[in-house]
Amino acid sequence: MPPRKNSRSHNVTIMDVAREAGVSPTTVSRVLNNQDHVRPDKRARVLTAMTRLGYVVNQQARSLAGGRSHVIGLLVHEVGVSYTGEIIRGIEEELVAAQYELMLYTTHRRKTKESTYVATLTRGMTDGLLLLLPLNPQAYLESLHQERFPYVLIDHQGTNEACPAVAATNRQGSYDATAYLIELGHRRIGFVTGEMRLGCAVDRLDGYKAALADHGIAFDPALVVEGHFQQPDGYAGANALLALPDPPTAIFASNDVSAFGVMDAVRDHGLRIPEDVSVIGFDDIPEAAHVHPGLTTVRQPLEQMGRLATRMLLRQIKDPEYTGERIELPTELVIRQSCQPPRAAREHTTVRRKRLK
Amino acid sequence: MPPRKNSRSHNVTIMDVAREAGVSPTTVSRVLNNQDHVRPDKRARVLTAMTRLGYVVNQQARSLAGGRSHVIGLLVHEVGVSYTGEIIRGIEEELVAAQYELMLYTTHRRKTKESTYVATLTRGMTDGLLLLLPLNPQAYLESLHQERFPYVLIDHQGTNEACPAVAATNRQGSYDATAYLIELGHRRIGFVTGEMRLGCAVDRLDGYKAALADHGIAFDPALVVEGHFQQPDGYAGANALLALPDPPTAIFASNDVSAFGVMDAVRDHGLRIPEDVSVIGFDDIPEAAHVHPGLTTVRQPLEQMGRLATRMLLRQIKDPEYTGERIELPTELVIRQSCQPPRAAREHTTVRRKRLK
DNA sequence: TTGAAAGCGCTAACAT
DNA sequence: ATGTTAGCGCTTTCAA
Numbered sequence: 123m124p125p126r127k128n129s130r131s132h133n134v135t136i137m138d139v140a141r142e143a144g145v146s147p148t149t150v151s152r153v154l155n156n157q158d159h160v161r162p163d164k165r166a167r168v169l170t171a172m173t174r175l176g177y178v179v180n181q182q183a184r185s186l187a188g189g190r191s192h193v194i195g196l197l198v199h200e201v202g203v204s205y206t207g208e209i210i211r212g213i214e215e216e217l218v219a220a221q222y223e224l225m226l227y228t229t230h231r232r233k234t235k236e237s238t239y240v241a242t243l244t245r246g247m248t249d250g251l252l253l254l255l256p257l258n259p260q261a262y263l264e265s266l267h268q269e270r271f272p273y274v275l276i277d278h279q280g281t282n283e284a285c286p287a288v289a290a291t292n293r294q295g296s297y298d299a300t301a302y303l304i305e306l307g308h309r310r311i312g313f314v315t316g317e318m319r320l321g322c323a324v325d326r327l328d329g330y331k332a333a334l335a336d337h338g339i340a341f342d343p344a345l346v347v348e349g350h351f352q353q354p355d356g357y358a359g360a361n362a363l364l365a366l367p368d369p370p371t372a373i374f375a376s377n378d379v380s381a382f383g384v385m386d387a388v389r390d391h392g393l394r395i396p397e398d399v400s401v402i403g404f405d406d407i408p409e410a411a412h413v414h415p416g417l418t419t420v421r422q423p424l425e426q427m428g429r430l431a432t433r434m435l436l437r438q439i440k441d442p443e444y445t446g447e448r449i450e451l452p453t454e455l456v457i458r459q460s461c462q463p464p465r466a467a468r469e470h471t472t473v474r475r476k477r478l479k
Numbered sequence: 480m481p482p483r484k485n486s487r488s489h490n491v492t493i494m495d496v497a498r499e500a501g502v503s504p505t506t507v508s509r510v511l512n513n514q515d516h517v518r519p520d521k522r523a524r525v526l527t528a529m530t531r532l533g534y535v536v537n538q539q540a541r542s543l544a545g546g547r548s549h550v551i552g553l554l555v556h557e558v559g560v561s562y563t564g565e566i567i568r569g570i571e572e573e574l575v576a577a578q579y580e581l582m583l584y585t586t587h588r589r590k591t592k593e594s595t596y597v598a599t600l601t602r603g604m605t606d607g608l609l610l611l612l613p614l615n616p617q618a619y620l621e622s623l624h625q626e627r628f629p630y631v632l633i634d635h636q637g638t639n640e641a642c643p644a645v646a647a648t649n650r651q652g653s654y655d656a657t658a659y660l661i662e663l664g665h666r667r668i669g670f671v672t673g674e675m676r677l678g679c680a681v682d683r684l685d686g687y688k689a690a691l692a693d694h695g696i697a698f699d700p701a702l703v704v705e706g707h708f709q710q711p712d713g714y715a716g717a718n719a720l721l722a723l724p725d726p727p728t729a730i731f732a733s734n735d736v737s738a739f740g741v742m743d744a745v746r747d748h749g750l751r752i753p754e755d756v757s758v759i760g761f762d763d764i765p766e767a768a769h770v771h772p773g774l775t776t777v778r779q780p781l782e783q784m785g786r787l788a789t790r791m792l793l794r795q796i797k798d799p800e801y802t803g804e805r806i807e808l809p810t811e812l813v814i815r816q817s818c819q820p821p822r823a824a825r826e827h828t829t830v831r832r833k834r835l836k
Numbered sequence: 837t838t839g840a841a842a843g844c845g846c847t848a849a850c851a852t
Numbered sequence: 853a854t855g856t857t858a859g860c861g862c863t864t865t866c867a868a
């Protein structure tokens with residue numbers, strides 16, 4: 123049996139490559155790192171030797187010697203949801219291009235105090251950190267900032283600090299969705315909030331209120347129910363909304379997942395979507411297109427957010443001068459089949475049409 | 480400004496700890512690795528020194544020196560779906576206990592040939608690999624096996640090789656679900672398959688057929704439609720099934736996600752669940768409980784599968800003699816609200832009841 | 837443009 | 853039970 127890998131067996135090292143190519147290990151290292159001061163022909167010889175020998179760089183040694191680890195960490199709250207999946211897809215794409223690997227950390231994993239946690243993360247294992255929608259990033263940020271460790275916040279703009287982050291135009295997106303509903307003729311629009319400790323949830327509620335105000339519709343607190351971005355929240359919220367003496371003709375859920383809950387509740391009330399109640403979501407996760415009727419929603423460019431954040435992080439890693447920036451990507455209203463004018467407006471339209479004839 | 484971490488700044492090393500504790504670096508290393516032959520009092524002194532100095536182990540150095548990297552890799556086909564999320568949850572739990580980190584690899588990321596890919600994975604970065612439902616694991620397995628690199632297959636039993644794997648009793652689970660439907664009185668049961676290149680999909684179809692046969696119901700190929708575990712497959716499949724001259728009274732989807740598609744289709748036909756059509760799924764992902772009506776399904780212990788696989792992998796890493804095993808975890812029928820006896824049977828029951836009176 | 841040499845922080849023989 | 857020593861594979865001064 124061949125010796126087990128990772129034991130004391132001999133791997134192909136830059137020494138071997140150097141010998142094969144007739145150069146020094148240093149030169150091989152230079153080629154490896156795409157540095158200058160290597161004559162093209164030597165570079166070529168090194169490259170050939172590498173492929174011939176099947177050389178694979180040892181990241182451990184590389185980073186131990188003071189180079190980069192070529193690994194970035196992703197601190198994520200919840201894996202296994204489309205929202206996260208889409209963002210990771212974007213991250214991975216950039217990482218492949220940059221020859222980087224991804225270390226996955228879930229926030230709920232440890233009970234140890236944050237400082238130690240971050241210390242572990244930053245201690246050589248990774249060159250930088252991507253923080254995906256952390257509930258309370260302050261704990262990490264402080265330590266990260268102090269150590270001048272590269273990081274980028276994804277979809278988190280609620281903090282006052284001027285830290286590197288990429289998010290979407292939550293307020294505007296929410297405004298657009300609400301305005302769309304209003305323009306369809308809806309006047310009583312229910313709203314299911316997201317986790318209000320999150321900036322994006324607050325922004326979405328703000329956008330809703332702003333659109334109402336701009337269209338001269340009084341804000342009715344009774345039409346707002348609190349949720350936490352989960353499907354059951356949408357279900358419960360819509361049930362409450364539909365039980366109102368004067369129920370809404372449309373319901374806006376702060377994310378697609380809770381919109382699915384809303385759809386279930388509407389149907390459980392024996393009502394149809396969109397004939398009886400219009401439903402609109404936020405995010406445009408893949409399921410939004412797969413559900414029936416197709417969910418009209420506000421598209422967040424999740425994948426692109428992941429990409430941009432990664433690019434920003436990578437740039438920080440390469441260039442210590444660059445400290446990142448705050449980017450807001452535009453949202454976009456994706457119209458599918460879950461919304462239409464309310465009954466009253468439709469009848470009105472019919473009447474008008476008849477008159478026109 | 481403090482120097483940027485990971486640059487040439489001085490980190491606390493075992494040398495520092497050794498000095499502080501008045502022992503040799505080796506002893507510190509022994510404490511670090513929970514090895515024997517260290518007197519309790521010295522161990523205590525080392526531990527104190529560590530916390531006092533805020534020592535954090537450097538994994539890179541550790542694995543470079545021939546020890547373990549304390550990282551395992553997870554090769555996953557699709558992140559961002561509950562199925563994967565649940566399994567990862569289980570993996571993480573075990574990893575935390577073992578002080579291991581998780582490296583995430585997605586199968587679609589690279590176009591480079593598999594051998595190089597695996598070489599990269601196995602080259603020191605990770606101590607072992609978890610393969611989550613790879614479509615064609617052969618490419619990896621061969622190389623892995625050859626290098627005697629620790630790995631465990633999760634939810635993949637279709638290969639003939641006797642390789643370490645943990646899966647669920649797909650065939651039995653499917654049998655149970657079908658039998659349940661039959662016992663409710665259903666005779667025409669539609670079946671939406673999964674991705675048939677996957678062993679688990681084949682097993683589930685087998686279980687369906689076996690249950691039919693055992694209950695003296697002829698297998699009708701017209702009642703089986705092919706899918707790929709996706710929601711639109713369930714939708715299309717159910718549409719086809721319901722358009723049949725003699726449509727099924729119940730539909731069994733090979734996984735919950737496609738069952739959601741089935742539910743949509745049933746409702747789009749103006750039919751109710753479970754009054755008109757019963758629907759049953761497979762997996763028991765969290766959404767199955769959040770949907771309305773609650774989806775009756777076959778529970779796969781996903782989280783536990785992740786845990787067991789991880790434990791098996793960790794054991795392989797620690798003990799080179801142990802080469803792993805094949806484990807099948809039992810599935811369990813979770814009854815919610817999406818199934819009930821078919822109309823005919825219900826009427827029949829009513830009649831019988833009346834007679835009994 | 838190239839190479840020699842000195843570590844990075846740790847583990848693992850091999851002493852003792 | 854503990855310490856000494858020699859690397860692991862690479863990057864990085866520094867010198868040529």
